[in-house]
Amino acid sequence: MEGNYNYYIVALSIVIAILASYSALSITGKISHARGKTKLFWLFAGSFVMGSGVWSMHFVGMLAFHMHATVKYDVWLTLLSMLASMVSSFIAFYITMPLNIKWSKLTLSGLIMGIGIVAMHYIGMEAMIMDMELTYDRSLWILSAVIAFLASYAALFLFLRFRNQTGSSWLKWCSAVIMGFAICGMHYTGMKAVRFIHHGDMIIEHTKSVDFFLLYGVTVTIFIILFVSWGAMFFDRHVLEKMAFQDTITGLPNRNEMNRFFDTQVSNENIGVLFLDLDQFKAINDTLGHDIGDLLIQEVGQRLRQFIHGGQQVFRIGGDEFLIIVKQCKEQQAVQLAEQILQSLKNPYRIKGNELYVTGSIGISIGPIDQSDRSILLKTADTAMYKAKSLGKNRYCVYNDGMGAKEVRRMELEKDLQLALENKQFYIVYQPKWNVKSNSLYGFEALIRWKHPRLGIVSPSEFIPISEETGMIVPITSWVLENACSQCKIWQEQGIEKPVSVNLSNRLFQVGNLFEMIRKILNTKELDPHLLELEITESMVLLDLKDITQQLQSIRSLGVRVSMDDFGTGYSSIGLLDQIPIDALKLDRLFTNDIGTPRKNAIINAIILMAEELKLDVIAEGVESQEHIEHLAQLGCHVMQGYFYGKPMKVKEIDEWYKHQDGINRNALEV
Structure with missing residues (x-):
C-alpha cells in the first residue's frame, strides 16, 4: 500500500530542518571557544538543537505522510528515536571540539552521527502503531543510509568551517539550506523505501491519518526550542559577551577578546602586533585621582578608534596598556602606524579644567601566529615596548632576537x-x-x-x-x-x-x-x-x-x-x-x-x-x-x-x- 503527502507539512518539515541546521551552525562556535562549565553548556545545547531538529523534521515528515489509515505512535520508541539523534550529535560534537581536528576523528564523528540519524529514522518508523506490516526496498534503504552519512559529514564539515564565525551571514544561511535539504532527502528516501502491507481480512478506514493536534503541538514545541536557543545565543552575544569581551571605560575590545583572537587564529600570514603603554599615566593618576585617570584613558581610547578599519583592531588590555593588531602586515606599514599613533597621543588632553600631556611607548612584533605558542607575538611586542621605554619613551621599537633575552628577563622581574x-x-x-x-x-x-x-x-x-x-x-x-x-x-x-x-x-x-x-x-x-x-x-x-x-x-x-x-x-x-x-x-x-x-x-x-x-x-x-x-x-x-x-x-x-x-x-x- 502506498500513501501520499501533504505538501504543506512537507514544506514545514524542510523549514524546521533548515532552522535547526542554522541554529546548530551558530552554536558550534560557542562549543569550541567556551571555557569550563560554559563549554559543557554549549555542548549540550548544540546537541539538543541538532538532535531535536533532525528528530522533529522526521516526525513532522511522518505526519505529512497520508495513508487513509489510523496511525498512532509508541511513546517509548518515539522518545528513543529522539535520544538516538541527540546522543549521536553529542558524541560527534564532543570529538570535534578541539580547534585542531584530525581527519581520523572527523571520520569517526561523521560515522557516529550518521548511525544516529539512521537509527533515529528507522526506530521512529517502528514506533508507528497501525494495522499494517512494514517492509523495505533494500536498494532505497541503503541509499537513505548513504545520504544520512553524507549529510552527517557535510554537517560536521560546515560546523568546522563556521566555528570561528559568530555573526549571521548569507554563506551560513546557504549552508543551513544545504544541510536542511540533505537531512530531508535522507528522510524522504527512507520513506520511499518502506512498503506498507495489509492482509485481506484487515479493514482500511478511509480517515485522515494526520493528528493535527499532535502536529501543531510538535511544531509549536520545535519552534519554541529554536527560538529559545536563538534567544540564548542573542543574550550571550549581545549582553554577556559585551560584558565579558568589551572594556567598560573605552568601549574597545578587552583582554578577553584579545586572548580569544590569539587562541582562535592560526595563520601563515604575517600579523603585526603593536603594544602601546602610556608613559606619564601613573603620575597623572596618582596626583589628579582615578576619576581623571579614567577620563584620560577614555580620551586615549577615542583617539585610537580612528585606527580601527579593515584588517586593524585596537584592544585595551588593562590599565594604560593597549594592543593594536594589523593583519597581513609588513614592517614599514607597522612603523608608519606607530608614528601616527604617537603623533595622535601627544596632542594635549583637556579634562575637567586640566590640560594634560601624555606620550606613549610602542613595541612592534611582526610574524605568523605560531600554532605551538599563539601568544608569542604578544610577548615579543611587550619586550620591544620595554626597550622603547628604556630608550627614552615617546618612541617605538621593532622587536629583534638581540633584545629578547635581556628584556624578557627584565619583564619577568618586574x-x-x-x-x-x-x-x-x-x-x-x-x-x-x-x-x-x-x-x-x-x-x-x-x-x-x-x-x-x-x-x-x-x-x-x-x-x-x-x-x-x-x-x-x-x-x-x-x-x-x-x-x-x-x-x-x-x-x-x-x-x-x-x-x-x-x-x-x-x-x-x-x-x-x-x-x-x-x-x-x-x-x-x-x-x-x-x-x-x-x-x-x-x-x-x-x-x-x-x-x-x-x-x-x-x-x-x-x-x-x-x-x-x-x-x-x-x-x-x-x-x-x-x-x-x-x-x-x-x-x-x-x-x-x-x-x-x-x-x-x-x-x-x-x-x-x-x-x-x-x-x-x-x-x-x-x-x-x-x-x-x-x-x-x-x-x-x-x-x-x-x-x-x-x-x-x-x-x-x-x-x-x-x-x-x-x-x-x-x-x-x-x-
Missing part, C-alpha cells in the same frame, strides 16, 4: 616583584661600619637581597631600578625599614646598641607620607630613633630641594640620623651642603680605588675638612685593604665600611662575626 614581597623572597644582609680611631663597631648598613625561585640571587643593581620605576620601591623600603628596626631592637636588647642605616629612594619622598611611615615603624618596634639612620643620594636633593629639605628636617626632629650616600658622584651638591639637614657624608668607593695618588688625597682631604666645618661625620666605603685604612686615617677619616671589616652578612653570620671581633678586642685590652 612582574615578579609583587609576588616576591608577598612570598617573602626578599631577605636582608648587614654590612658593618667600623671606627678605626676607637677600634669599635660604629653601626650596620641594611642591604636587601632577592632570592628568585627560578633565577636564583638577583642583584640589587638589577631589581632596584625596576622597583623604582614601577613604584614597588615604596612597599619594599617599608618592609626593609620594619625588619631592620626589628633586628636593631634585638641587638639593642643583646647589648649591641649601634645604629642601622637604610637606603631611601627619591620615590619615598614623592608619596608624601615618609615621616608618618618612619614614626609609625619606630613606635611599633619600640626602637630609639637615634639607632636608625637613613641614607639618601646627593642627586635626590636637586629634584625639589625645598620639599625634601622640609621632609628631612621633620624626620631628623624625631631623632633619626640622615647621611648622604655616594657623595662625590653624579650631580655635585657641595654648594648645597649647608642647606641640607644631614649628619654624615659617605665617600663613594671611587675615592678609595686609587687613594695613594696625590690628587685623590687632596680631594679627600678637602671633603673631610669641609665636613668638619659643617660638623658632619665622614664614612668611607669600599675599604678592602690595610693600605686603604692607613691612608684614610692619615687624612682624618676614621669610620670605614668595606670587605676588609666584613662583607654583607645574614643575621646569624653577623652574630658570629661580632663575637669574633669582641674576642679580638678583649685580647688586645689584656695585652
